[in-house]
Amino acid sequence: MKKNFKEQVFEKVGKIPRGKVATYGQIALMLGKPRGAREVGWMLHSNDDHNVPCHRVVDRNGRLAPNFGGPSLKSFGRQAFDGAKEQKRRLEAEGVKFIDNMHVELKTSIL
């Protein structure tokens, strides 16, 4: 259980204001790693701290992380993505607008 990177990632994600989302790439950029997008998402899946609103983190297209469509997939099925429905509802509750069932308005990104 290292720290460093994860800590930084969590901090950035935790700083995302309510009603906004951030992309892995942007977070990575903030950490000084323009190509570290993967690592950002990785920390989240590896650590999935319930204090970190992973659901506010989307990919560069504004799409949410792959939910694998159902809780049957033990791979993730975490509180972060309890299900596309759940996640969408959650983000909408915070003021994030969806352009599709899986896409949020990138205009709502922190950048």
Added chain:
DNA sequence: AAAGTGACGCATT
């Protein structure tokens, strides 16, 4: 230590 892995990003097909 080396290889494998991965919730991405971008170019190409």
Added chain:
DNA sequence: TAATGCGCCACTT
């Protein structure tokens, strides 16, 4: 919401 391949960086075994 194409799919595939390559690159990047950190973590695990």
